[in-house]
Amino acid sequence: MRILGLVIVILCGSILIYHTSDFPDWGHPASPASTHVSPYYIEKALDDTAVPNIVTAVLADYRGYDTMFETTVIFCAGIACFFLLRITRRMEPSVTLYRHLPTGITLRIEKGGKEPDDSNIFKRIDTQWVPYDLIINTTCRMVIPFIQLFALYVISHGHHSPGGGFQGGVILGASVILFAISTDLRTAISRMSERLGAFLSATGVFIYAGAGALCLVLGANFLDYSALAPVLNVNSVMARSHGILIVEIGVGLAVMAVMIWIYYNLSSAGRHDEGL
């Protein structure tokens, strides 16, 4: 099997490498990919949509239908992880560990034992080895607000600089995942619950599709944001710019929520009690 695989891979690779001689040279300005539709995007995007970042303009306006279903794909991935992994019935763990905070002693409580209830003195910890995490906790607590601020900047400034809904959403999700890693999964879920994650991911897709449907109601094509001009009280070019922002916010919400949701399900294998 190993030799057969190697033979197939070498055969495939050599056929592909042989045919690269038909490909355009690297960086050739007249390559087929850069000659047909892309000059139109580059020369007309600013006049059509008032968005200097052409990537954002193409992503959310010219190819908005494609991006809407990419967002739906991400939403479906979140749902698929949920249905594959989530264990909803409560499983009593055989052993729970508590740390006595003033002394640092770890209490091991077998099944059926009485659990301490003073949460200011006793803190539940994961059954895997948990080191003291003062430095990690403090660093993350200071860094996470700035990560989230930067994520909001990336989403809102996607018109003028590299960025947009996908990137900003991933950074926002990463900040919550960093919080879950630096403390533990239970604390993260108590701050940002699974229900909120599911709700926000659906809301993101709804904002995107809703913006498209609103254009339809106002008498234009689906996702033709220039129809929003009377609603937003701007001219039709700026309406397309604002429409892109609305859609990017929806994408950012959906991506953030799905990243967090997938992380919760994967790291605890669907039990949502102990994880990374």
Add this chain to the structure above:
Amino acid sequence: MNEILTTIISKYNYWGFILLMMIGLYAMMVKKNLVKKIIGMNIFQTGIILFYVSIGVKKGATIPIISHGHGKEKHVIHAAEYINPLPHVLMLTAIVVSVATLGVALALAIKVYREYDTLEEDEINKKIRDQAK
């Protein structure tokens, strides 16, 4: 000699991506461990993403964000001054979708591990055959 050198310089990026794709394909076909197969799939996706991004390159052009995009005065925009934005758009969404597929693949791997207590392909096959008997 000079001709070979120009061929190498103008085509070596494609060879790199093909190498990455073939590494991924090999890992998906030959490796027995399911997590290694998933990593192979990710390497394959990375090869394709890099391939698309390198298609968009134009010599002497800058990133596809129009300078002097603000203000009232009009500047003439030449398509040759900016690299092709279309592959960047496609790959921007493909990266996030590849993360999502990675999540689903890992979820399936966890499900398999719960069922069979192993991620090795031949051991899973053996257990399935034993169950059928």
